[in-house]
Amino acid sequence: MDIQHLKYFVEVGKQKNFTKASQILHVSQPSISKMVKNLEDELKVKLLDRSEREIELTDAGVIVYEQALKVLQSVEDIYSYVDELVDVKRGNINMGLMPTIGVLLFPTILAGFKKQYPQIDISMTEGSAKQLEHRVKQGSIDLAITVRPVNSELFESIPLLSEELVVIVDSEHRLAGKESLCLSELKDESFILLTEDYVLHDVVEQACRESGFEPHVAYQSSLWDIIGEMVAAQLGISLIPRSMVSRFNNRKLQAISISEPQVAWDVVLIYRKNKYLSYAARELIEYIQSHQL
Template structure:
């Protein structure tokens, strides 16, 4: 078994089709078929169930999959480390950031970092907390910005920010003059919410579960601009990070009677390798965040 075989195995497992896998690997399909067959012969196991249209992992293939991912990621980490020892000046930072933080907290930090390190490439993925966690664990991201809640044991959290979630209503809403809001009053209203997988939604779902509320979710969207529009037009209310409301006119933030404090962290794999570029970005964020 070698790394090339495992790389081919992973691509075929992802595409579930020999033709598409061969195209993605830029090799001939017979060469891919022979490599996979040789790997199966070496292991004495059938890794794929084949049919005319697609291939599926067998139970044995599913067992191999996480090991193959880990091996290939470790090889990539080693290549990065060796490149840095050769004096590589350029590097890439792959980071996942939720939309609210990506829109309001990180733009200035990202531009400042790029100004200080012009030769480094920034690859930024906007996604929900659940997706970012999974991409970090799978090695698709070097690290990500997530909420420090139910963090897997395999990830290391680095605190960067605390922020409060507040109710947000239009200027004409009946709650607009309130100094605080109970959960019961909040959940009595029509709501616009992020879809499942975002910390915004996870927070609301956990409150509903704890207090046995049934939310009246009229709109689901991950588009911040649409959420703002819906709230401003008084079709529904929502919750947002308090820092977001500082930048948006015609939105009234109202703290909850039971404050919702969120601990925001940067997280990465404990067993992973942080490149010099990754470390530089992490240090820059820690120096420039309000915490």
Template structure:
């Protein structure tokens, strides 16, 4: 096996189509087909199930894909490290951010970092905690902001802030007069929630599982502006980080009788390479949080 073969193999596995994979690799389709057949011949194993429209990984192919992605990521890490030593790499930080933190906590941090390091590039991906963990493990992200719970062993984390999760209702809702609310009262109301995979939803699902509640989810969306509008217009209530209500009008925050605080952390791959840009960003964020 060589790096070129693994690159072709991964791209075909991701696209599931020889034509699309060849286009994205900027090679002719017959050349891709020959390269994949040669790889299968060398390994003496079938890597794909083929039909007219789509190719799918075999069991053997699925196992190779895990190793191939890791090898290609390590090669990329090595190239970045060597480029930095030559002084040729300006640097890029690929960061995963959940919606709420990306909207209310991190904008000032990102702008401050860019002001201090104008030649570094920031690439921000909005996603839920579960997706950010997967993208870190796959090498799609360098750093991610996640809920620091049930973290895979292959990720390292460092605490940044504790943030309170509160019930959120429209300011005209009768509940807005309450200072606290029980979980049982909260789950008697129709809810608008993020989809599964976001720490906001993980919190709700954990409470329901622990107390055996059945949530009445009337709306499910990953669009934070839509959630806020639904709550403002009193079509449903929700639970969000308290920082959201500190920046948004027309909403009231109600503390849960059993207060809920989330441990928000920055995460990275334990065995991954952190560039000079990544390390500079981590230090900048930690100083801001202190």
């Protein structure tokens, strides 16, 4: 058994298809099939159920797959440690952030980091908070700037920014002109929220429940601009971070503070606990911590 056997087997198990695995690995399908068969012969167990159109892991295959992932991660960590020692100032970072945070983070923070570390490359992935948390968990990105709540058992989280959520209403709404309100005053309103893929959706629903009512969600969208336009068209109200208000630039919209309870939008940087972080990733974390968003 060698690393190549495990690498090929893991890719087949992940793709559930020899053809797809061969395309990703750039290795012929017969070569992969032979490697997997050799692994099965060596372990004297059947690892793959090939009886259906889509390949499935057997019980033994699940065990080998899970252990192989750990072995391959350990090998990757060895290379990372060595690279760090050999070439300290170079590196690659796969980072995720929400589009809304991009407005706050660019250009100053990342531009400043790039100027200080010109040979560290950063690959950016955009997504919702839930999508980014999943990608950090799976290891496809090293770290992410997202929002609370996050899984504290799985992730380290570093607070970066906290701001209030405000209510936005159209200029002719019954609440227009108020400086502040209690969240309970919105119990009879129609809410326009981000979709359930976004943590903000859950934060708003939870805050409403804690204020004694279940929000009536009339519309959902994954686009902030659409939410703003729908509120301006008198289709409902919404709760958004205060920093987002100026983005709409719509005179028909008014923002109202929430006095009771105050609902926070907490921006955090997350990364996997007990997972090796490269020198480059650690430097970026330290740089972001030392600069105000």
